[in-house]
Amino acid sequence: MGEVLLNIVDVSRSFIAGEQELTVLKNINLQICRGELIAIIGASGSGKSTLMNILGCLDKPSAGSYFINGQDTSRMDDNELAALRREYFGFIFQRYHLLGDLTAQGNVEVPALYANEGAQTRHEKAKKLLTRLGLSDRLDHKPSQLSGGQQQRVSVARALINGGDIILADEPTGALDSSSGEEMMKLIQELNRDGHTIILVTHDPHIAEFADRVIELKDGEIIADKQKRIPVKANQLSTDQQASKTSKKINWSRYLEALKMALIAMSNHRLRTFLTMLGIIIGIASVVSVVALGAGSQQSILDNIASMGTNTIEIKPGTGRGDRRSERVRSLTADDANALKILPYVDSVTPTVRTNVAIRYASETVTGSIQGVGTEYFRVRGYALAKGQYFADDSIDTLEQVAVIDANTDQTLFPDGNALGSVIFLGRLPVRIIGVTKPIQSVSDNSDELNVWLPYTTVSGRIFRQNYVNDITVRIDANVSSDAAEQGIISLLTMRHGTVDFFTINTDTIRKSIEKTSETMTLLISAIAFISLLVGGIGVMNIMLVSVTERTREIGIRMAVGARQTDIMRQFLIEAVLVCFCGGALGIGLAYFIGMIFTYTGSSFQMIYSSTSIVAAFACSTLIGIVFGYLPARNAAKLNPVDALSRD
Structure with a gap:
């Protein structure tokens, strides 16, 4: 007897079938030496496939012990058993069990991939094995493109890629014709001479004739163990066949290979x-x-609400909303508005003087809002011209009696659309219309109100005879924090007035x-x-x-x-x-x-x-x-x- 490679001691295997327990193997004792070519035979249901699964670490015994090279497999976890299948065993299945998505070469390389073999080494070894088995012209063919005999040869190459000390062949000729079967058995004998321990599982006595030792099973028990002839001394496995056993290095290419398989x-x-x-x-x-x-x-x-003037800060006299003294506070002036223009975060500024008076044109008299404003008022409030023009800076300086009206006033007094150049009376003051604005939804103005805008100097000097303004409105740059801008405005006006005799209304709260x-x-x-x-x-x-x-x-x-x-x-x-x-x-x-x-x-x-x-x-x-x-x-x-x- 040679070196004992596999040792099975009192192994039994049972399965639960419904409410009953079915025992397939009963107290099996078996030793297999290195280099043997063994055939396990028996009728269907005798337990030979179950025994092969246990020998190949695909299954575990219900009782008993199984040793590989003296190692007790019952003490091994799943990954250690996988290492044994990867490093010691090669499987040749009756139904080939090739991966349909991979080529012949890809199928052969799979065990080497899991053994952390480098890609170049895998490719070379797979090509070498397939060429040796006569498949050099079928490397890139998928299983569906190969005959049964060719598929079985691919499975043999796959069994050998990692060395395959022990090759387990389950009915290796069962799906082949007689000619291909003979070739397969000759190949198995050749592999045995090369140093591989071969275990065949078959029900065919003719196939068993190729083996040196025949073990017969019946009803889960060994009834015969015949040594037909002394095995020919096997060659030692070559260095490149054993190389995979010593390769334990973690290879990050496994992740790339997993990605590649996922893509396939x-x-x-x-x-x-x-x-x-x-x-x-x-x-x-x-x-x-x-x-x-x-x-x-x-x-x-x-953008819409910005055009409505919501990023604005209004400055009013007094200490806050509801201040009864606010009408008597007359500290806000046009000079304050001009001073605010120099602040870097101010987009535009307008002082405002307002009143309500009768508006007359021809025989039509209506009540509307008269507002004296600066030239930047229309930008501050987001108005756009429908026709005509705005008044300019020289109109402010000369107290010019010109006006811009809104769409409501235009439709009310000039249904024929001839507003431009017409003269209307604001109380007793005649003014000439030079522009009409487009309709706008404003957050601060009544959309149904009639509005007429004049230079603020014209209203202050020709109607009220006053040198102060009712309020100042500042439009803030869109990229600046309105709260910070508000504090800057307060600081500047407080410094100019020497006291806080005004309050601010930040309409940016609407935006927020x-x-x-x-x-x-x-x-x-x-x-x-x-x-x-x-x-x-x-x-x-x-x-x-x-x-x-x-x-x-x-x-x-x-x-x-x-x-x-x-x-x-x-x-x-x-x-x-x-x-x-x-x-x-x-x-x-x-x-x-x-x-x-x-x-x-x-x-x-x-x-x-x-x-x-x-x-x-x-x-x-x-x-x-x-x-x-x-x-x-x-x-x-x-x-x-x-x-x-x-x-x-």
Whole structure:
């Protein structure tokens, strides 16, 4: 007897079948020496496949002990058993068990991949083995493009890629014709002479004739163990065959290979992948679009309210609203307005003198608001000309009797549209109309009121005979904090007056209220979009769970050739993350496409995309892949190899 390689001591294996326990193996004792070529034979149901699964660490015994090179497998965890399958065993299955998505060379390289073999080394070894087995012209063919004999040769090459001290062949000729079967058995004998320990499982006595030792099973027990001939002394395995056993170095290329396999799986199942992505695409597109719509809506609203004069600060005499003394405080002057113009954050300033008088034109008399204002008043309040012109600085200096009227006054007094050049009477003061403004929704003016604007010097000098103004309105630059600007204005006027005999009204609070309302609505709609994203994530999890079920056999093959649980989990988790990441990218693209539709339809509305929301969308889609991909990946990693292999 040579060196004992495998040692089975009192091994039994039972399965639960309904309410009964079915014992398949009963107190098996068996020693297998290095270099033997053994055939395990028996009728169907005798337990030979179960014994082979235990020998190959695909299954565990219910009782007894199993030693490999003196190591007790019962004390090993799943990853250590995977290492044994990867480093000591090579499997030749009756149904080949090749991965349909990979080429012949790709299938052969899988065990070396899990053994952390470098890509170049894997490629060279796989080509060398396939060439040796007569498949040099079939390297890039997928299993569906190969004959049965060629597929079986690919599985032999896969069994040898990591060295394969022990080769387990389950009915290696069962799916082959007689000619291919003979060739396969000659190849197995050749491998035995090269130093591999071969264990055949067959029900065919003719195949058993090729073995040096025949073990017969019946009803789960060994009934015969015949040494037919003394094995020929086997050659030692070459250095390159054993190299994989010493390769324990962590190789980051495993992550790249897992990514590559994920891409292959996604490419070969495009419809399933797209349906998986669909929920993420819709969810991400919804989130990005809603944020962009919200930002665009907010900007549009702010632009509109800015044109209404909401980024303004009004300065009034007195100590505050309701101050009865305010009418007697006459400290605000046009010089104060001119002094405020020098502040860097001031956009425009206007003093205002106002009163209500009768407005007469021809036989028509109405009551309206007469306001003496500066030349910058119309910019401060956001008015635009419909026709005519505004009065200029020389009109202020000369107390010129010219006026600009609003659309209400124009429609009331001049229904024929001939306002320009006409003379109206403000009380007893005749003025000539030089301009008409467009309608505007103002936050401070009554939209139904009739308004006539004159130079403030004209009102002060020709109507009131006063040297003070009723109030001053300052428009603040849009990029400056209105609160800070307000404090600067207060400081300047306090310094000029020597006391605080005025108060300010900051109309920017309206802007802030609108911004807050807009943000609240965006948050609300984003929450709805997030729910759709969550639903998309659940869809990813469901599809991935289905994918695990569909690919159970693939998982079993990968485990049989040495994949660790972490390898399986990594692959499925990367697939889930990749699906969500790609779905996120497509979702962002869809959101931009929606924005293009708005642009090309000529809509004045603009979607403003936020880089923060885009980054958050990518992060969210990746996180969904991790969170919702974890459960399917864990389920895949925890599958029993022998159960997974038995699935169709």
